[in-house]
Amino acid sequence: MNRPARRRGRPAAILLALLLTACAPAYAPTPVPAPPASPTPTPVPSTSPRSAPDCEDPLASYAPPRSNPEPGEMPAGSTMAEIAARGRLVAGVSADTYLMGSRNPTTGEIEGFDIDLVKAVAEALLGEEDAYELRVITAAERIPVLESGEVDLVARNMTITCERWESIAFSAEYYRSGQKVLARTSSGIASPDDLAGRRVCAPEGTSSLERLRTELPEAEAVAAANHTGCLILFQSGEVDAITGDDTVLAGLVVQDPYAEVLDMEPLSAEPYGLGFNAEQTDLVAFTNRVLADRIADGSWEDSYDRWLRPSLGEAPDPPDQVYGR
Structure with missing residues (x-):
């Protein structure tokens, strides 16, 4: 962050101090390592x-x-x-x-x-x-x-x-993955068609979230910081399903035995x-x-x-x- 240039010719140190105090930010700037x-x-x-x-x-x-x-x-x-x-x-x-x-x-x-x-x-x-x-x-x-x-x-x-x-x-x-959907085994969700009106989570900044919005527009897209965040929302009942690469969803199923990856054609090919x-x-x-x-x-x-x-x-x-x- 560049500091304002000092005015030349200010004879009074008190005036300079007051100016610096008035211009000082009310918060500490984020430190940037040299x-x-x-x-x-x-x-x-x-x-x-x-x-x-x-x-x-x-x-x-x-x-x-x-x-x-x-x-x-x-x-x-x-x-x-x-x-x-x-x-x-x-x-x-x-x-x-x-x-x-x-x-x-x-x-x-x-x-x-x-x-x-x-x-x-x-x-x-x-x-x-x-x-x-x-x-x-x-x-x-x-x-x-x-x-x-x-x-x-x-x-x-x-x-x-x-x-x-x-x-x-x-x-x-x-690696070649594919985007699929994870849902609870007792949810009644058996295919992407069942996601209309349901809340579906995907991580921010991912192609999975973009494709959820374009390929499944009738579902309500919910963003989280990562798939763990989606899993927390899923287990607390705040979302009905999670979408993402099948490799990622396979890992979530290991962590939640009441979840399953839908038997479906992938929404996309995901080349890593x-x-x-x-x-x-x-x-x-x-x-x-x-x-x-x-x-x-x-x-x-x-x-x-x-x-x-x-x-x-x-x-x-x-x-x-x-x-x-």
Whole structure:
């Protein structure tokens, strides 16, 4: 915040003090950490210019190299070298999306399918899978923290869309989900047609909320900060149903045995990608190599079997990796 410039030629210190007192805000300004002392990453320009957003195929990301440089050998001036110098990868994640990114009540650690991806990128960059720092964010904060450079990447079941490509960059698709609806088993809700006049919750700042309003306009949309907030409203009877990606809803069912995911055609396909600052395309390409290697060596399926198979069944085929930016 810039302070008003002092007038020159005021001879009286008392007058100056009165002016400063009168202009002082009635509240304490939000403290802003000085860049040198901040533990957050500083955006580094990409080694290649950013392509203009192209939505002929929003799933097309930046082509990876044939192989990534080894830890300790990142190209000078690259985003990867900046992260290596810091000594840790900073990732924005969920702490309450069960199975994808949630805090283990026993260990206190955040774990899940998305967190496995963070570990893989950290290991490729720094040689150690635990060389990362997690920042817990809401769905609505995913794009702002990337634009501001507070995190290196976001791994928070984020759907790749043309609109989001205008603000950030995405990795290649790492999981294909679909938007469905969760309701109480005794509610009489068996299909989306039964939601007319019912209160349905979805997190703020998500494509699930936007699609609820457009695809199910006869339902009453209710926004919450996250899916845990929706679950609280659901269990207290303030909403009748929750909509979201099937991966997320599967986690909510584990937490509430009286809830079920409706047997329905998904309202949409939800291709997940890791989010990045739009200028750091070198890091996107680096990460795409990590994702492709995980699919090739079976690590992707191992992670699915650990986190998602108990709720969603046999692993589907991994999503195709599409490049072309």
